[in-house]
Amino acid sequence: MIASRYPKTILSATITIFALASGNALAEQNINLKLAYAQNAQPVKDALALFGELVEEKSNGSITVSYFPDSQLGGESELVELLQAGAVDMTKVSGGLMGSFSPLYDVFSMPYLFDDEEHFYRVMNDEEIMSDVYQSTQDQGFVGVGWYDSGQRNFYMTNEPIEQVEDLAGKKIRVMQSQTAIDTMKLLGASPVVMAQEEVYTALQQGVLDGAENNEFALTAARHGEVVDYYTLDGHTRIPDIILISNRVIDSLSDEQQTAVMEALEESTQSQVEHWREAITTARTQIQDEFGVTINEVDIAPFQQAVQPIYETLESTPEELAVYQQIKAVSTQ
Structure with missing residues (x-):
């Protein structure tokens, strides 16, 4: 239950x-x-x-x-x-x-x-x-x-899937107004673009963006699946x-x-x-069957390694470091 x-x-x-x-x-x-x-x-x-x-x-x-x-x-x-x-x-x-x-x-x-x-x-x-x-x-x-x-935020792209960290190099990826999100994209080699959610569909359609990152409903409810071809389940954040x-x-x-x-x-x-x-579960089926978007998984270990510098910055912010340590203390692994 x-x-x-x-x-x-x-x-x-x-x-x-x-x-x-x-x-x-x-x-x-x-x-x-x-x-x-x-x-x-x-x-x-x-x-x-x-x-x-x-x-x-x-x-x-x-x-x-x-x-x-x-x-x-x-x-x-x-x-x-x-x-x-x-x-x-x-x-x-x-x-x-x-x-x-x-x-x-x-x-x-x-x-x-x-x-x-x-x-x-x-x-x-x-x-x-x-x-x-x-x-x-x-x-x-x-x-x-x-x-x-x-849910978890994953990458979705217009022209090619993200299969390894190197695939993000230079790609223009929409992110939220969050310094952490911006820093994450930079560490992964992408070019972060801060943009309101309601502008993303047109920006993908016109090639202003190469991709974005969000949960499955961005592709179904917001219909971004109409203008992208690949959805990569890397689960980089669960906010x-x-x-x-x-x-x-x-x-x-x-x-x-x-x-x-x-x-x-x-x-x-x-x-x-x-x-x-x-x-x-329903949305992932819809993403593939209705929108024709290919879903793929990746080995996240290289992605995790690439973003490690972001965790080093916690040493200068004791209150945030304490929250992080509490989170890791209840780890399931």
């Missing part, structure tokens, strides 16, 4: 943090949470919808959720700004973006960080690791309260999605409502993880 594989480790710690942040909880009142998110794969959308249903049920109707989906209010950077401004109450963004707000999140963007999927889940459910990371943005008006799986909530909302919740929020989030994460796996 999935519930037994992903234990309730974050829940009690985060509720305690909520209590510390809000002091004496206010009297329970009816609250409508404005939750905005950018374009996402269906398992994420379904999990966010499930959260709304569960939190209303668990709070006896005192908490409801209004949704602003699919970038209605802007991209992920804009959504965090709206969260800080009080225009929205919650959002879900990539952990890659979160490095712009707290360097602790940058560790999760480091290449080939996790041994495998199980190692990733152990880390994300580890109270000692995640509570400090989640709270690292508290002075900016918001904190993390949970996570969703966003979580992070669910954020404003301090202002925390201060308005009673103890019972805090519990309802956290339990609803945890259950929605359990559901999302399970459905994500199923959806990835």
